[in-house]
Amino acid sequence: MSLILNQIRKAYVTPTGAEQVILDIPAFSLDQGEQVALVGTSGSGKTTLLNVAAGITTPDSGTVTVGGVEITRMLEPVRDRFRSERIGYVFQTFNLLGAFTALENVLLGMSFSSQPANRHLAIELLGRVGLGDRLHYRPSQLSVGQQQRVSVARALAKTPRLLLADEPTANVDGPNQQAILELMQTTCRENNVTLLLVTHTSEVASQFSRVERLASFNQAATSTSTPYSMGVN
């Protein structure tokens, strides 16, 4: 599905009560099946942009159109169902359900989508992210990097039409980073899934033919951002 952001504005109220505009985006879009890396300084609004694209955060103004459907016009329950069925999201903070095992988390992610839970696919994906021997571990029994990999498997398992990934390899080592990135890119390519992936790492960004710097299309001046030099900013 294509993703089109048009005239998006999003401001937050700071603890002092002032309004701070985080996103002021005249236009930003991805074609169906396109794979884009999004880079930018910490605090510049990358997660906010993904949340707006997913319909989790409502923009103050502007429209978000996913696969030709304007999700900003939908009532919240309809938008929630649209997201569950068609959008995969690898959250920066994983958002795994603590009472459930790795396998159950992936199966639950599938059950919220339109397709029936496919245990075979869930086990295969967990194996492909290197967690074949951790299927029955709960999040608290997994390392942070392992939890991140469960989150990747969960997002892919529902075979979304749009995949949003917020630094999905931030907590894993080099070989795992490469394996996860390849899995995401290959799966998206094979299924014509649109991929928007936030990264701070130049090795990750370099594997995308299109790399977008948020500041290049966001007119909001996020002066709170503190540049740091882990990689791409």
Ligand SMILES: Nc1ncnc2c1ncn2[C@@H]1O[C@H](COP(=O)(O)OP(=O)(O)OP(=O)(O)O)[C@@H](O)[C@H]1O
């Ligand atoms: N609910 C909120 N209320 C007020 N300010 C917020 C809220 N959520 C985010 N912000 C502010 O919006 C700005 C952008 O946050 P966001 O998480 O989108 O940045 P980011 O680019 O993803 O950062 P990072 O690379 O560190 O993950 C930050 O300055 C943050 O303080």
